[in-house]
Amino acid sequence: MSVQALETILHPRSVAVVGASANVYSFGYSFVHHLVEYGFKGPIYPVNPNYPEIMGLKTYPSVRDIPGTVDFAISCVNASQVTGMLEELAEKGVKGVHLYTARFSETGRQDAAELEQAVLKLALDKGIRLIGPNCMGVYYPRVGLSFGFNLPKDSGPVGMISQSGGGASGFVHLASLRGIRFSKVISYGNGLDLTECDYLDYFLQDQETKIILMYVEGVKDGRRFFETLTRATRLKPVIIMKGGRGQAGSRMTFSHTASLAGSFPVWEAMVRQAGAVSADDFDELIDLTVAFRFLPMVQGKRVGVIGGGGGPSVIAAEECEESGLEVIPIPQEMREELKKRGVSIWDWISNPVDLSIVAGSGVTDIDMLHLMGQHPSFDILMANINEWVLITLASDERFQGLNSQITSHINLRNTYSKPYVVIFGERGVITGDHADWHWKVIAKARAELIRSGMATFPTFRRAARALRKVQEYYAGLG
Amino acid sequence: MSVQALETILHPRSVAVVGASANVYSFGYSFVHHLVEYGFKGPIYPVNPNYPEIMGLKTYPSVRDIPGTVDFAISCVNASQVTGMLEELAEKGVKGVHLYTARFSETGRQDAAELEQAVLKLALDKGIRLIGPNCMGVYYPRVGLSFGFNLPKDSGPVGMISQSGGGASGFVHLASLRGIRFSKVISYGNGLDLTECDYLDYFLQDQETKIILMYVEGVKDGRRFFETLTRATRLKPVIIMKGGRGQAGSRMTFSHTASLAGSFPVWEAMVRQAGAVSADDFDELIDLTVAFRFLPMVQGKRVGVIGGGGGPSVIAAEECEESGLEVIPIPQEMREELKKRGVSIWDWISNPVDLSIVAGSGVTDIDMLHLMGQHPSFDILMANINEWVLITLASDERFQGLNSQITSHINLRNTYSKPYVVIFGERGVITGDHADWHWKVIAKARAELIRSGMATFPTFRRAARALRKVQEYYAGLG
Numbered sequence: 001m002s003v004q005a006l007e008t009i010l011h012p013r014s015v016a017v018v019g020a021s022a023n024v025y026s027f028g029y030s031f032v033h034h035l036v037e038y039g040f041k042g043p044i045y046p047v048n049p050n051y052p053e054i055m056g057l058k059t060y061p062s063v064r065d066i067p068g069t070v071d072f073a074i075s076c077v078n079a080s081q082v083t084g085m086l087e088e089l090a091e092k093g094v095k096g097v098h099l100y101t102a103r104f105s106e107t108g109r110q111d112a113a114e115l116e117q118a119v120l121k122l123a124l125d126k127g128i129r130l131i132g133p134n135c136m137g138v139y140y141p142r143v144g145l146s147f148g149f150n151l152p153k154d155s156g157p158v159g160m161i162s163q164s165g166g167g168a169s170g171f172v173h174l175a176s177l178r179g180i181r182f183s184k185v186i187s188y189g190n191g192l193d194l195t196e197c198d199y200l201d202y203f204l205q206d207q208e209t210k211i212i213l214m215y216v217e218g219v220k221d222g223r224r225f226f227e228t229l230t231r232a233t234r235l236k237p238v239i240i241m242k243g244g245r246g247q248a249g250s251r252m253t254f255s256h257t258a259s260l261a262g263s264f265p266v267w268e269a270m271v272r273q274a275g276a277v278s279a280d281d282f283d284e285l286i287d288l289t290v291a292f293r294f295l296p297m298v299q300g301k302r303v304g305v306i307g308g309g310g311g312p313s314v315i316a317a318e319e320c321e322e323s324g325l326e327v328i329p330i331p332q333e334m335r336e337e338l339k340k341r342g343v344s345i346w347d348w349i350s351n352p353v354d355l356s357i358v359a360g361s362g363v364t365d366i367d368m369l370h371l372m373g374q375h376p377s378f379d380i381l382m383a384n385i386n387e388w389v390l391i392t393l394a395s396d397e398r399f400q401g402l403n404s405q406i407t408s409h410i411n412l413r414n415t416y417s418k419p420y421v422v423i424f425g426e427r428g429v430i431t432g433d434h435a436d437w438h439w440k441v442i443a444k445a446r447a448e449l450i451r452s453g454m455a456t457f458p459t460f461r462r463a464a465r466a467l468r469k470v471q472e473y474y475a476g477l478g
Numbered sequence: 479m480s481v482q483a484l485e486t487i488l489h490p491r492s493v494a495v496v497g498a499s500a501n502v503y504s505f506g507y508s509f510v511h512h513l514v515e516y517g518f519k520g521p522i523y524p525v526n527p528n529y530p531e532i533m534g535l536k537t538y539p540s541v542r543d544i545p546g547t548v549d550f551a552i553s554c555v556n557a558s559q560v561t562g563m564l565e566e567l568a569e570k571g572v573k574g575v576h577l578y579t580a581r582f583s584e585t586g587r588q589d590a591a592e593l594e595q596a597v598l599k600l601a602l603d604k605g606i607r608l609i610g611p612n613c614m615g616v617y618y619p620r621v622g623l624s625f626g627f628n629l630p631k632d633s634g635p636v637g638m639i640s641q642s643g644g645g646a647s648g649f650v651h652l653a654s655l656r657g658i659r660f661s662k663v664i665s666y667g668n669g670l671d672l673t674e675c676d677y678l679d680y681f682l683q684d685q686e687t688k689i690i691l692m693y694v695e696g697v698k699d700g701r702r703f704f705e706t707l708t709r710a711t712r713l714k715p716v717i718i719m720k721g722g723r724g725q726a727g728s729r730m731t732f733s734h735t736a737s738l739a740g741s742f743p744v745w746e747a748m749v750r751q752a753g754a755v756s757a758d759d760f761d762e763l764i765d766l767t768v769a770f771r772f773l774p775m776v777q778g779k780r781v782g783v784i785g786g787g788g789g790p791s792v793i794a795a796e797e798c799e800e801s802g803l804e805v806i807p808i809p810q811e812m813r814e815e816l817k818k819r820g821v822s823i824w825d826w827i828s829n830p831v832d833l834s835i836v837a838g839s840g841v842t843d844i845d846m847l848h849l850m851g852q853h854p855s856f857d858i859l860m861a862n863i864n865e866w867v868l869i870t871l872a873s874d875e876r877f878q879g880l881n882s883q884i885t886s887h888i889n890l891r892n893t894y895s896k897p898y899v900v901i902f903g904e905r906g907v908i909t910g911d912h913a914d915w916h917w918k919v920i921a922k923a924r925a926e927l928i929r930s931g932m933a934t935f936p937t938f939r940r941a942a943r944a945l946r947k948v949q950e951y952y953a954g955l956g
Contacts, residue, residue, distance in 0.1 A: 024873040033873070102834070107826050148870035149877075150916065164789020166834065170867035177908060217792060248795035248805035248830075255828045255835065256788035281793065281939065310734035311642020314695060315759065317726035327726035348585050350733045352726075356580070356644065357733065389648035392626035395502040395511070399627075428904040428936070429917065430655060430925040438628065439907065447908040458906070461759065 002198035003205060005129045009096030010140055010184065012071035013042045016092075018063060018085050019076030019101075020046030022054045027100055028076040030149070032057065038153060040144030045070060063088035070094050074137060079103045079112065082119050082133075090126040097123070099133035105190060105258040106134055113258075120192050134257060135189025136165030139172060139182065142208075147187060148172065156181025158289060159209035161199040163188060163217045163257050164243065167282070171215070175286050179450040180293060183208035190257050195220050197228045204232040211292050212236060213285060217243040218259030226270055233275035237473065239288045240271055241279040277473055287457060287466035294455040295419040298471040300379030302326045303464075304372035306365045307352030308386035309393075316352045316384060316423075316460045323464035327351055331377050338363060338371075355386075366408050373416035380467060381416070382460070383409055384423040387442050399438065402445045410452045421467065422449055426458040480676035481683060483607045487574030488618055488662065490549035491520045494570075496541060496563050497554030497579075498524030500532045505578055506554040508627070510535065516631060518622030523548065541566035548572050552615060557581045557590065560597050560611075568604040575601070577611035582668060583736040584612055591736075598670050612735060613667025614643030617650060617660065620686075625665060626650065634659025636767060637687030639677040641666060641695045641735050642721065645760070649693070653764050657928040658771060661686035668735050673698050675706045682710040689770050690714060691763060695721040696737030704748055711753035715951065717766045718749055719757040755951055765935060765944035772933040773897040776949040778857030780804045781942075782850035784843045785830030786864035787871075794830045794862060794901075794938045801942035805829055809855050816841060816849075833864075844886050851894035858945060859894070860938070861887055862901040865920050877916065880923045888930045899945065900927055904936040 015035060021028030032054050035044045046054045049061040060066050063073075063085065070092040077085055079101055089097060104116035116133070123130050131137055136147035142155045148169035158180055162168035165187040172185055183206065186199050196219055203212045212232060219225040232238050244253035244261030253259040271278050279285040291298070303325045307313025317327045330351050338346035345361040353368045365383070372378045385406075390399060413420040424446055429439055449456050457463035493513060499506030510532050513522045524532045527539040538544050541551075541563065548570040555563055557579055567575060582594035594611070601608050609615050614625035620633045626647035636658055640646035643665040650663055661684065664677055674697055681690045690710060697703040710716050722731035722739030731737040749756050757763040769776070781803045785791025795805045808829050816824035823839040831846045843861070850856045863884075868877060891898040902924055907917055927934050935941035 024875045030871070030873060107823075109826070149873065150869050162789070164787070164792070166787030166864075166867040166871060167789030167793075169870035170790070170864070173870045174866050174905065177905060215789065243789060243792040243796070245796050246799040248799050249792050251807070252785070252788075252792045252795045252828060252830060252832070255826060256792055256832060281797070281937075283937070307730070309642070309644030310730075311640070311645030311693065311695075311721060312648075314642070314721040314727050314730045314734055315645075317730045318721070318723050319759070321724040321726050329729070345585075348587070348733060350730060352730060354730070354734060386644070386648070388652050389644040391628050392647035392651045393508070393644060395508060395627065397502045424906070426904055426906040427652065427655060428902070428924050429907055429921045430928060443907045446906050450908060459759075459761070 002194060003202050006202045009072055009129060010138065011143060014045065014069065014071050015040060015042065016045040016047055016063065016066060016070045016073040017076065018047045018073055020048045020054050020059060022051050031074045031076060034146040035144060038141055038144045038146040063092060066092060073097045075099045075101045077101060079115060083122055086122050086126060086128060090128060094128055096129045096131065098131040098137035100137060102134035104133050106255060108255065116192060123193055130193035131186065132189045133192060136169055136187035139185040152176045152181055154181055155183055157183060157210035158213060158293065159183045159203045159206060160185040160213040161188065161196060161203065162215040163259065164215055165189065167215055171282055174282065175289060178286055178290050178456065179453065180289055191220060197221065197224050200228045200232055204235050210236055211289060212238045213289060214238065214240045215243060216240060217253035217257050218261050226274055229274040229276055237292050238276040239279055239285060240276050241285045242267055277469055283462065287462050288469060290455050291466045291470045294453050296417060297474050298380065298419050298467055299474065301468065301471050302328050302378055303380040303382055304378040305352035306369060306383040307354055308384040309356045309389055310354050312384060312386055312389060313352040313354040319460040320464045323461065324468040325464050328377060331375060334371050334375055369412050373412065373418060378418065380419045380421065382421045382423065382463060388425050388427065391438055400441060402441055406445045406448045410454065413454060421455050421457060421463050423460055423463060424449060424456050480672060481680050484680045487550055487607060488616065489621060492523065492547065492549050493518060493520065494523040494525055494541065494544060494548045494551040495554065496525045496551055498526045498532050498537060500529050509552045509554060512624040513622060516619055516622045516624040541570060544570060551575045553577045553579045555579060557593060561600055564600050564604060564606060568606060572606055574607045574609065576609040576615035578613065578615060580612035582611050584668060584733060586733065594670060601671055608671035609664065610667045611670060614647060614665035617663040630654045630659055632659055633661055635661060635688035636691060636771065637661045637681045637684060638663040638691040639674060639681065640693040641737065642693055643667065645693055649760055652760065653767060656764055656768050656934065657931065658767055669698060675699065675702050678706045678710055682713050688714055689767060690716045691767060692716065692718045693721060694718060695731035695735050696739050704752055707752040707754055715770050716754040717757055717763060718754050719759065719763050720745055755947055761940065765940050766947060768933050769944045769948045772931050774895060775952050776858065776897050776945055777952065779946065779949050780806050780856055781858040781860055782856040783830035784847060784861040785832055786862040787834045787867055788832050790862060790864055790867060791830040791832040797938040798942045801939065802946040803942050806855060809853060812849050812853055847890050851890065851896060856896065858897045858899065860899045860901065860941060866903050866905065869916055878919060880919055884923045884926050888932065891932060899941050900932050900934050901938055901941060902927060902934050
């Protein structure tokens with residue numbers, strides 16, 4: 001029932017923003033801005049008695065003044081005004097309301113909690129479904145709904161359900177820098193009417209969504225959540241990050257979304273049993289999404305590595321091994337092949353391949369990747385771009401060659417069916433530097449990789465941890 | 479004895495680059511380039527029979543053709559030419575030679591290992607001290623010695639001893655983006671003559687060095703290393719990262735620098751007993767350096783946190799707690815003070831401070847930081863800039879306000895004597911974005927923070943782990 005309701009809510013013919021504003025510092029402005037900016041096709045009705053127009057859109061003194069029906073509304077009014085607004089919206093035939101409005105049960109105050117229950121009762125009476133309160137609502141770029149500035153306008157196969165609003169919009173932005181695009185993202189805050197289970201029910205059957213992400217602080221109904229999650233994981237990968245694991249975190253989840261966080265070990269066991277994948281933080285949530293989105297099935301844990309120079313190779317080996325991948329020695333047949341080709345270092349070369357050893361030996365890192373791509377002993381290939389060393393050891397001329405190196409990696413990835421991973425650092429530009437051509441070469445190389453759909457990770461440790469979890473996931477499907 | 483020898487080597491009156499080259503893709507070019515670029519004051523003598531000049535510098539067919547004495551030489555010739563070169567350099571009165579030259583014992587080959595021993599014997603006979611072989615040598619910007627492109631030309635109080643060359647130059651670059659500057663950095667590779675203990679002996683007495691960093695794959699003499707390290711840690715903080723902890727890593731350390739890695743648990747116990755601080759990877763090495771360099775003594779683990787929005791606050795609490803810091807509740811007197819000031823959310827506000835709750839309540843994050851700065855219950859203050867959420871939730875006008883926020887944090891840091899930490903993400907720019915003004919605002923804000931000497935960390939997790947280790951270090955000094 002909630003699935004059909006959500007499908008309707010997510011495809012509104014018209015949207016009202018109640019408590020809209022021309023004040024660019026307010027969310028009443030932001031939500032109007034987003035509807036315009038992301039290209040919502042139907043009528044947009046800002047509601048506020050103090051403005052004749054907002055962003056060039058005719059603005060209505062009250063909901064009742066809106067001509068025709070309103071399918072979906074975004075509420076930016078104060079908590080005390082919500083019931084009145086719902087009454088008026090009901091007259092306009094509204095199907096769903098996103099309550100950006102906050103200060104309900106999460107305040108820990110009796111009167112606010114009572115008001116929240118009155119809002120729920122009224123919505124149930126009127127047949128209005130609620131997203132929120134205390135949340136950012138919907139990002140669904142295909143239909144022009146968004147909850148943030150600077151988010152991608154194009155879509156992809158990743159869906160997300162998030163109890164946190166800032167977390168969700170920030171996450172969409174960060175993940176987009178790694179090439180991830182989204183079908184729909186819903187931030188649901190206190191989950192007063194529609195809960196995490198309703199959203200999960202929706203996403204598990206949603207044809208636009210192939211991978212489901214969740215950020216959850218607490219669930220309302222543990223049994224239903226476990227059952228829904230188990231059904232979901234049979235259909236598509238579900239990756240979950242839990243907020244509120246420890247003492248201070250639990251205290252915070254209550255004041256954030258009125259969630260009771262529960263015991264984390266119990267939670268972890270439940271997630272594992274349901275067949276979902278756990279992420280420790282947003283960075284890992286991104287890493288796992290990249291691995292599921294851009295890699296073929298990971299069928300084993302034996303990895304062939306281009307480490308970079310000597311020190312980085314040692315570290316690469318370490319970080320792969322500590323994450324549970326196997327950095328196997330070069331197989332004898334590969335050594336024989338190198339010897340046959342007249343490679344001087346055929347007996348010395350190692351896995352990880354140390355580029356400072358390889359230099360001038362008659363074999364390149366690209367040759368080694370081809371050999372490892374062909375050899376059945378390697379399940380995964382990982383190559384370090386090592387741009388942070390390159391910027392210090394390569395002359396300007398050689399540094400410019402970074403881009404052709406990228407092309408080689410993309411070709412290799414396209415040639416072999418094995419999971420192929422590139423390590424490319426994330427480093428913050430600082431002023432002075434952002435005018436520097438070195439940074440532009442780095443940015444161009446990174447962009448090319450990411451646009452090609454390459455699974456790109458900032459460190460070996462992060463890549464290896466994600467690959468290991470994904471390998472375990474596929475091993476468990478059996 | 480090695481201390482005096484190193485002091486002499488590090489202050490040469492003239493430098494020869496043997497095997498210099500005009501080929502911009504070669505290291506024979508790089509080392510000449512660096513002497514010019516970083517402003518070495520004395521004569522520079524490129525040596526190569528095939529060029530009349532390199533970078534405008536007169537180039538000599540052989541060492542013997544150099545007029546006058548040579549104090550220091552950088553060897554880029556092949557391994558087979560090293561003994562001949564040393565004979566000629568001895569005639570020129572050379573004190574020290576940096577052997578960039580590789581392919582000695584690290585190849586695992588008998589003949590190469592024997593050649594290495596012959597090189598050592600000859601150097602000892604001639605009274606020449608060797609840095610390397612198989613290494614990048616010296617970065618000492620004050621005297622114009624460098625082993626990399628794009629490294630800072632200004633100096634700072636951090637010294638580094640590194641078995642890896644690419645690791646060292648890359649590290650100097652990465653650390654410089656966090657505001658770290660170096661006194662001297664020595665990459666020593668196989669450590670044939672001068673070993674890690676000689677360098678440590680030097681740095682512990684070096685007045686230009688207040689913090690010592692080490693990247694070590696294996697040590698030649700465990701007892702001497704423990705004793706030297708113990709002496710060093712009595713004088714200044716020493717932070718050590720060990721390469722070659724596991725099986726694949728150990729295999730790699732041999733082919734990299736011919737090091738035998740040894741047992742990692744034994745190593746860790748030794749490092750702890752000697753009073754040094756262990757870093758797991760280069761990122762943590764940077765984080766710990768930032769903490770020692772930019773923070774006053776960390777005297778406790780009770781932290782006051784500005785978390786950002788709700789989700790980020792939950793995560794901040796979690797990551798601090800999981801790293802062993804204590805995210806204490808708001809003390810009662812502080813609540814009373816907020817109530818007295820007429821702050822509507824005096825009873826609801828929490829630590830971490832959730833900015834989405836604070837908005838419009840009559841108290842700001844900056845007010846809260848002042849209160850926590852004054853209150854004796856807080857040992858550490860941590861504030862999240864949360865630029866990745868801000869870029870999605872703030873309108874352009876509000877986003878521009880990021881810079882004035884930075885000024886507030888710098889003022890706060892200057893007002894209170896407590897360790898003050900700012901969380902500011904590191905994210906790779908991708909093409910399209912680097913022309914975007916949002917990235918320039920972010921880059922400017924980050925640069926301002928870093929130039930002010932703020933201890934800036936990319937995530938709460940990384941900040942909290944570093945702070946906890948540094949707090950334990952100071953607690954152990956007692």
